[in-house]
Amino acid sequence: xxPQMKKTGSLLLSLTLLGTVLAACGGNSDNNGNxxxxxxxxxxxxxxxxxxxxxxxxxxxxxxxxELVWYLLGDASSESAxxxxxxxxxxxxxxNTTVKFNFTTWNDWQTKYNLLLAxxxxxxxLFASTWADYYKFANQxxxxxxxxxxxxxxxETWNKVPQQDWTEATVKGKIYAVPATYPxxxxxxxxxxxxxxxxxxLPEIKDLDTLEAYLDGVKKAKPDVTPINGKAWNEAYTxxxxxxxxxxxxxxxxVVVAKSYDAPRDIVAYPFTDEFEAWVKRMKTWADKGFWTxxxxxxxxxxxxxxxxxxxxxYWRNAPGAGGYITDMEKNKPDIKMGYxxxxxxxxxxxxxxxxxxxxxxxxxxxxxxxxxxxxxxLRNDPKYYDLLTYGIEGTHYSIADDGKSIVKPPKGMExxxxxxxxxxxxxxxxxxSMSREKQAAGWTGFDALLAEFKAESKPxxxxxxxxxxxxxxxxxxxxxxxxxxxxKPLMMGLVKDPDKSLATFRDQLKKAGVDKIVDYIxxxxxxxxxxxxxx
Amino acid sequence: MSxxxxxxxxxxVLVLMILPALLFFVLFSxxxxxxxxxxxxxxxxxxxxxxxxxxxxxxxKFLFESGTxxxxxxxxxxxxxxxxxxxxxxxxxxxxxxxxxxxxxFKKTSQSIxxxxxxxxxVLVGAFVFNLFSTNNGLVNTLLEQLGMQPYDFYMHxxxxxxxxxxxxxxxxxxxxTVIYLAAIMSISDEYHEAAKIDGANIFxxxxxxxxxMLVPTFILLILLSLGGILKGQFDLxxxxxxxxxxxxxxxDVIDTYVFxxxxxxxxIGMGTAAGLYQSFFGLALVLTVNYIIRRTxxxxxxx
Numbered sequence: 001x002x003p004q005m006k007k008t009g010s011l012l013l014s015l016t017l018l019g020t021v022l023a024a025c026g027g028n029s030d031n032n033g034n035x036x037x038x039x040x041x042x043x044x045x046x047x048x049x050x051x052x053x054x055x056x057x058x059x060x061x062x063x064x065x066x067e068l069v070w071y072l073l074g075d076a077s078s079e080s081a082x083x084x085x086x087x088x089x090x091x092x093x094x095x096n097t098t099v100k101f102n103f104t105t106w107n108d109w110q111t112k113y114n115l116l117l118a119x120x121x122x123x124x125x126l127f128a129s130t131w132a133d134y135y136k137f138a139n140q141x142x143x144x145x146x147x148x149x150x151x152x153x154x155x156e157t158w159n160k161v162p163q164q165d166w167t168e169a170t171v172k173g174k175i176y177a178v179p180a181t182y183p184x185x186x187x188x189x190x191x192x193x194x195x196x197x198x199x200x201x202l203p204e205i206k207d208l209d210t211l212e213a214y215l216d217g218v219k220k221a222k223p224d225v226t227p228i229n230g231k232a233w234n235e236a237y238t239x240x241x242x243x244x245x246x247x248x249x250x251x252x253x254x255v256v257v258a259k260s261y262d263a264p265r266d267i268v269a270y271p272f273t274d275e276f277e278a279w280v281k282r283m284k285t286w287a288d289k290g291f292w293t294x295x296x297x298x299x300x301x302x303x304x305x306x307x308x309x310x311x312x313x314x315y316w317r318n319a320p321g322a323g324g325y326i327t328d329m330e331k332n333k334p335d336i337k338m339g340y341x342x343x344x345x346x347x348x349x350x351x352x353x354x355x356x357x358x359x360x361x362x363x364x365x366x367x368x369x370x371x372x373x374x375x376x377x378x379l380r381n382d383p384k385y386y387d388l389l390t391y392g393i394e395g396t397h398y399s400i401a402d403d404g405k406s407i408v409k410p411p412k413g414m415e416x417x418x419x420x421x422x423x424x425x426x427x428x429x430x431x432x433x434s435m436s437r438e439k440q441a442a443g444w445t446g447f448d449a450l451l452a453e454f455k456a457e458s459k460p461x462x463x464x465x466x467x468x469x470x471x472x473x474x475x476x477x478x479x480x481x482x483x484x485x486x487x488x489k490p491l492m493m494g495l496v497k498d499p500d501k502s503l504a505t506f507r508d509q510l511k512k513a514g515v516d517k518i519v520d521y522i523x524x525x526x527x528x529x530x531x532x533x534x535x536x
Numbered sequence: 537m538s539x540x541x542x543x544x545x546x547x548x549v550l551v552l553m554i555l556p557a558l559l560f561f562v563l564f565s566x567x568x569x570x571x572x573x574x575x576x577x578x579x580x581x582x583x584x585x586x587x588x589x590x591x592x593x594x595x596x597k598f599l600f601e602s603g604t605x606x607x608x609x610x611x612x613x614x615x616x617x618x619x620x621x622x623x624x625x626x627x628x629x630x631x632x633x634x635x636x637x638x639x640x641x642f643k644k645t646s647q648s649i650x651x652x653x654x655x656x657x658x659v660l661v662g663a664f665v666f667n668l669f670s671t672n673n674g675l676v677n678t679l680l681e682q683l684g685m686q687p688y689d690f691y692m693h694x695x696x697x698x699x700x701x702x703x704x705x706x707x708x709x710x711x712x713x714t715v716i717y718l719a720a721i722m723s724i725s726d727e728y729h730e731a732a733k734i735d736g737a738n739i740f741x742x743x744x745x746x747x748x749x750m751l752v753p754t755f756i757l758l759i760l761l762s763l764g765g766i767l768k769g770q771f772d773l774x775x776x777x778x779x780x781x782x783x784x785x786x787x788x789d790v791i792d793t794y795v796f797x798x799x800x801x802x803x804x805i806g807m808g809t810a811a812g813l814y815q816s817f818f819g820l821a822l823v824l825t826v827n828y829i830i831r832r833t834x835x836x837x838x839x840x
Contacts, residue, residue, distance in 0.1 A: 293670075294692055295666070298666060298670075298778070474598070479798065482798040487782060489780070490781075490783045514601060
């Protein structure tokens with residue numbers, strides 16, 4: 001190297017070093033800024049609240065205009081901007097606040113959701129749910145504890161939400177989310193072509209054998225039809241979970257389960273059970289009979305779409321989802337008649353979802369937690385707000401039906417008109433049963449009977465609230481996840497040449513990945529929870 | 537130090553011109569490197585980057601836990617070597633071919649057609665592949681059946697996928713690489729060719745003794761640059777074509793897809809960063825080694 005080069009080199013080096021130092025400083029100061037903001041944020045605002053509280057003790061100060069940012073899952077509707085503007089008009093008058101709604105879209109929502117929280121973006125409120133890792137995030141400190149704020153800034157909600165719902169939202173003694181008040185049963189099940197069952201004179205589906213007879217009958221009588229056409233993993237997996245009666249613990253616990261509802265402490269890794277061995281052998285015969293295609297794991301097609309074009313017969317849906325699918329079919333394909341078989345009938349019990357199945361939470365980085373709670377309180381308790389944000393503008397997006405309660409879409413006078421644009425929003429986080437103007441399961445006529453059935457056999461959900469963050473076993477968990485994807489899925493769909501050999505490999509790989517440590521971990525944590533709640 | 541400042545003062549304009557590029561790299565390549573620290577911490581929202589508890593090498597454990605790391609690393613390296621070598625050789629060939637073509641219209645058209653796949657997203661490529669090789673309605677199997685042959689169950693066998701993946705990777709990068717080599721060929725002075733013509737060299741001799749040797753520096757530079765990413769593999773290529781199809785993983789799984797699968801369920805910043813660090817570290821070591829060897833043998837072509 002010549003001296004010229006050396007000098008340039010040192011220049012480059014010193015510049016980059018300088019850059020790194022600057023960046024590190026920047027990061028630091030930002031960090032400090034953050035950690036200062038959260039403790040000092042609430043005192044200062046409550047401080048500004050107290051002088052005005054002298055006049056009106058109940059009302060917090062809203063003299064400062066605030067713009068909030070809320071994040072919801074799903075896609076924005078084309079009418080969202082219009083509704084949002086109306087909503088802000090109301091809010092500005094009552095609370096001197098506006099809300100900007102952002103949507104994650106469904107595409108890769110999990111990654112985006114994780115990043116929103118991890119990056120510390122300035123968000124005042126976002127959707128939270130057990131199926132979006134609410135317990136894990138709360139445990140890691142991603143959300144703001146609400147116990148002190150709720151009575152003051154959302155008093156009506158604080159009083160109206162049942163104690164049990166708050167308990168389910170509690171993590172390590174603190175409440176981290178405001179749960180929706182909308183009790184639901186969402187057991188898995190299959191929608192199937194009932195008209196074909198009648199046409200082919202197949203038995204009514206009421207257990208696994210009759211289900212197999214149905215699939216077999218359809219496959220034999222209609223060579224062009226693949227009963228579960230497309231990606232069949234959901235169908236096969238939920239069927240296994242429900243048929244076996246194994247219960248997942250603390251949300252998705254992968255291959256580790258409680259062996260039955262009545263034996264919550266009998267926790268095992270199910271691939272090692274005899275039942276699993278029998279199951280994968282049976283699934284091998286199902287796959288060989290062509291109930292699904294051999295490229296099913298690579299397919300991106302929804303089995304439900306195949307039913308619509310007449311090349312499929314069966315589709316996995318939870319009960320309310322089945323309602324949506326069936327009413328949609330009734331409207332668009334009236335010649336196809338669908339039936340529904342809920343998997344609860346294997347073991348004759350149903351568990352209601354937890355209150356935090358849908359909820360709204362405040363991230364730690366929220367600039368205005370007080371005001372955002374006030375908005376949520378309004379939204380949850382004032383029908384004017386609730387209807388507007390949930391259903392859109394009356395007369396434009398819907399109108400009230402003759403019963404004065406339910407709604408009609410499109411509104412009266414707009415039926416069949418081309419320029420009608422529907423409004424839709426993922427309103428789950430603030431839904432309230434008593435204020436809802438839409439029936440569950442999209443008004444499917446068969447749903448009421450089903451709901452009565454679930455209610456009659458309802459048992460409390462003792463598995464979901466077990467708090468698991470997998471911190472001590474996270475490298476094992478990652479390894480087991482991947483073993484499951486690689487060996488478990490093909491095996492459970494019968495897409496292997498020799499189930500005995502593949503099962504042996506699967507078990508062997510699970511052991512190597514450290515599944516026993518996960519079982520031990522879950523056993524310990526679950527026992528703690530059961531002891532605390534007095535569950536045997 | 538004073539020498540450095542004199543240097544800057546002397547070349548004020550030049551320094552000013554390089555400044556945007558420098559800033560870019562400092563901001564987008566060097567500053568984020570601080571985040572590498574995530575790989576050694578147990579991330580918590582309270583602690584953020586600097587105050588999360590330090591856990592040493594714990595986050596790297598999951599890579600070794602299942603014992604598949606060797607197979608993954610092997611797959612990743614072999615695939616990338618195939619991509620780089622086959623890709624570059626074909627690119628050189630088509631660049632030479634295009635440069636020797638007389639017709640301007642044909643040249644431009646074929647160049648555009650070759651370039652098109654570069655703009656096709658891998659999501660679409662994944663859809664193509666599925667529709668080509670699907671068992672029931674796939675184009676290939678429908679064709680086989682029409683010809684009276686047994687359909688072949690692509691998604692149950694690992695063997696064909698190596699070739700399918702390499703084919704699509706090369707197909708997609710061909711046009712882009714060709715343009716780079718074409719530019720290198722254009723910069724070769726016409727005088728060489730004219731002199732060779734006068735000496736009676738035919739077209740193959742001119743390609744063999746003028747064009748190809750003049751392309752070697754570009755070839756080596758491009759290979760060196762791609763070696764750095766040899767452990768990265770093209771995630772979207774593998775993910776879109778193979779997806780979550782466990783049966784094919786033995787011969788198609790690369791580090792990126794493995795890490796994605798292992799962490800998709802359980803989002804963990806620490807372990808994700810650890811995997812990325814492993815890849816970058818390995819890539820750096822590789823580039824340094826290869827560069828060292830090249831510097832020893834052909835000093836002029838070395839990167840640094």
